[in-house]
Amino acid sequence: MTSNKSILLVAWFFYPKLGGAEMIVLNQARYLRDSGYDVSVLTSTVKGLEADDSFDGIKIFRRDFINSSVSYPADEIVANLEKIFARTEIKIVHFHNGSYPAASTDMYAGAENIKTIYEFARLHNCKVVEHSHNAQLKDPVATKQLRELDWDCVICVSNFVKQKWIEFGNQAKDLRVVYNGIDLSKFNHVQADPSVDKLRLTIDGKLIFFPARVVSMTQGAISKQKNFILLLAACKKLLELGITNFRLIAILNESEKEQKTRKANRVLGDLLCVYDLGDHITFIPTVMPDDMPKMYAAVDIICVPSLYETFGLVYIETMASGKVAIASNTGGPTEYIKNGKNGFIVDPNSPDDLSEILYEVLTDEKLNEKIRRNGLATAKKFSVETMMTKIEAIYKKLLEEK
Missing domain, CATH: 3.40.50.2000 (Glycogen Phosphorylase B;)
Structure with missing residues (x-):
């Protein structure tokens, strides 16, 4: 296993809680696993499930500060991330809806937690990818500060989402469309x-x-x-x-x-x-x-x-x-x-x-x-393989950049 094939996926929810975006994360994780990547998922906690878990050969780290309405102390989040990063040399952190803080009662607090994860990844020389499934602008303050982070690439699930990013004043280095795929x-x-x-x-x-x-x-x-x-x-x-x-x-x-x-x-x-x-x-x-x-x-x-x-x-x-x-x-x-x-x-x-x-x-x-x-x-044009071929090309390009 080469170190440049270590990917951390960050998602609001993961198995067993599966909606549309979560199915994409699961299919992506399975594909990366089968393609020889060391893939892990950082997601929110689920009652009755272990904090450090695994599913279908995929490492899962469940933490309270994901999808939280509470702004956690940065040092507490960092301490958790240091333990995760100590297990593998992560090269790419791939956020799913990272620019859309999902905490229902206080989106600003959720945004602060995601920003801390982003800054930690940057400090550890990781490439950061935002995978934007949502386009609505429910909280201009919270979503604006996340959209304006220096993402290496923003993947939009449709041209509709891409256009919204442009309308919102996005400054991403690389803004591209990758349609979702299914099994x-x-x-x-x-x-x-x-x-x-x-x-x-x-x-x-x-x-x-x-x-x-x-x-x-x-x-x-x-x-x-x-x-x-x-x-x-x-x-x-x-x-x-x-x-x-x-x-x-x-x-x-x-x-x-x-x-x-x-x-x-x-x-x-x-x-x-x-x-x-x-x-x-x-x-x-x-x-x-x-x-x-x-x-x-x-x-x-x-x-x-x-x-x-x-x-x-x-x-x-x-x-x-x-x-x-x-x-x-x-x-x-x-x-x-x-x-x-x-x-x-x-x-x-x-x-x-x-x-x-x-x-x-x-x-x-x-x-x-x-x-x-x-x-x-x-x-047939919307398979997981088609989607992941394009995402892998993005990974390769990012890892080749100095």
């Missing part, structure tokens, strides 16, 4: 989830899947960004037009332990009274990432009409599963979804627009076949 093998010839597949026996039509959480666990409210309300309104319009050959499937965390969750579920109940879909909607428990391909295999349409998506991993997964993807016309998805060719793009503020697209998909099987075929071809 295509996980979506080929997958056995459908039997519990969902049984729903087909109860309807003469198609299953529409909303794979995002309806209720935000952090906000304790209906998730606005994923725009579930628009989908409810569009489905209601279909029923009003006499189109009944569908069932909407959505994920709902049924835990009543948290007061925020109970409150959000009451709000959801009120919404379902307004948008009364009757037996045309079914809620299922949280689906773990490893089980999501089975869900895709069981349904026909995956619809997430988000208010914005910086990339939209779900749509690539949908295409790789041979299903019909419906996204909104904002952000990253417009860079690879061609409306009516390999998927559909809708106005995130128009229930009429979405209901018209759903009507087409529910009634035109010839169109569906074309969409699925072209979607499969598109998905």
Whole structure:
């Protein structure tokens, strides 16, 4: 093992907490491991898991100062980092969303912790890479100070994100786009989830899947960004037009332990009274990432009409599963979804627009076949291997610099 192949990935969350960005980190870590790199992950703590852990041959360092709403003393963070760096000669520190402090109650505090990690890496002559998955500017003070750090390279997951960095006044030496990639093998010839597949026996039509959480666990409210309300309104319009050959499937965390969750579920109940879909909607428990391909295999349409998506991993997964993807016309998805060719793009503020697209998909099987075929071809361009070939080229360039 050569010392110049030691990489530290810094991520807000890691396995077993996996969202879109976290899946990218996991796939990246696995690829680097298989390619002979000494790879480790610095991430936030998880109740019940060891501080120094490993998963799938990947070293994991779980620390409280990651994704924290508290500004930790710099010397405490440094002491932790010195122990980590003593184990291997790290050459590159690769931050995922390092420019976006995720601490929900005090983003400025989270930014200070990340800045300390950055400064420690610089002091130890590491190259520093920022991998920007988010583009929203929720806290100008906290995000500005992190964006303006002297990153050796900023990787943007889409041209949409890159343009936002430019608009924000980014001064990075190297600002480039590397699209996200998925493990295509996980979506080929997958056995459908039997519990969902049984729903087909109860309807003469198609299953529409909303794979995002309806209720935000952090906000304790209906998730606005994923725009579930628009989908409810569009489905209601279909029923009003006499189109009944569908069932909407959505994920709902049924835990009543948290007061925020109970409150959000009451709000959801009120919404379902307004948008009364009757037996045309079914809620299922949280689906773990490893089980999501089975869900895709069981349904026909995956619809997430988000208010914005910086990339939209779900749509690539949908295409790789041979299903019909419906996204909104904002952000990253417009860079690879061609409306009516390999998927559909809708106005995130128009229930009429979405209901018209759903009507087409529910009634035109010839169109569906074309969409699925072209979607499969598109998905092949977004593999983990394609993504990591570009990232490895960045590593090589940085390590060759004096």
